[in-house]
């Protein structure tokens with residue numbers, strides 16, 4: 001029987017409770033240090049995160065949206081430049097492009113992985129997006145985009161590649177961590193992410209020290225030397241408290257991702273045989289299940305039925321970017337987005353986080369089974 005306690009769709013508070021002594025020791029250390037912005041914690045986190053990703057450099061920034069924007073700006077993307085990405089993503093991916101005054105061009109996803117369809121990318125580059133300067137593939141739900149093909153196409157068309165890794169910390173593609181394959185990569189540490197801070201946070205990864213240097217200038221007023229701006233910049237810093245918390249969480253990331261994968265396997269087994277589409281993992285990919293997303297034509301009714309039983313779910317994302325009120329008039333020239341639109345009508349993400357226990361998973365599967373009886 002379903003436990004009446006609500007099962008949350010995501011639960012960053014549970015992660016705090018599990019890691020309380022370590023997190024509180026880290027917070028205490030920062031509070032007592034008297035140094036709260038760009039200090040030792042930032043430096044150490046940037047180093048540890050770069051080692052984890054196997055990249056030359058990472059630079060902490062204020063959030064994932066800034067990470068996408070600053071990565072593009074560091075690579076020289078300017079006002080009026082075209083940047084290709086997907087419509088099936090967080091609005092942040094597109095708003096970051098727009099903030100530079102660049103022009104987002106949206107392409108469709110592959111229905112199996114919900115990530116950028118390389119065929120759609122190639123055909124956009126042969127048509128209306130032939131002058132594009134950059135591409136932002138999004139590793140959505142924890143599943144890597146098809147990087148081999150995207151990198152090959154990008155090379156052919158001389159595109160800057162900025163990976164959006166906000167939902168895929170620790171995922172691998174052909175044994176390489178996402179965030180280590182493009183020219184640059186953007187991470188968000190929003191609290192519900194696989195690597196989540198306790199507030200906002202973000203980082204940019206790159207193997208190019210010159211790009212890292214430029215990001216370091218851009219993220220703090222263009223300063224190399226304090227109070228002297230070499231280039232116009234802004235304030236987008238990861239604060240010391242968040243960096244210290246992220247250092248704790250990073251040591252647990254692989255174990256947490258393993259637990260997410262176990263939960264996904266339990267869902268796969270518990271939901272087998274039902275008229276729903278279960279998530280798949282492409283060859284040579286390691287999916288880290290930021291989301292466990294199913295598809296059904298009865299999505300809204302299923303969501304309501306689960307809600308009635310105290311089970312929270314989410315829809316990422318119910319309205320594709322090109323159909324959002326803020327944007328629907330901007331993308332009339334974009335490529336066909338039929339997979340994006342049909343997924344948006346059918347997708348539902350079930351609760352998934354390391355603290356979700358086996359009994360809760362069983363209850364969720366039973367509730368879904370009963371819905372389809």
Ligand SMILES: Cc1ncc(COP(=O)(O)O)c(C=O)c1O
Nearest residue numbers: 063064065090092093166188190
């Ligand atoms: C795919 C994607 N890109 C970018 C972002 C932006 O991150 P933030 O919320 O930290 O600005 C998010 C976070 O929601 C995201 O999911």
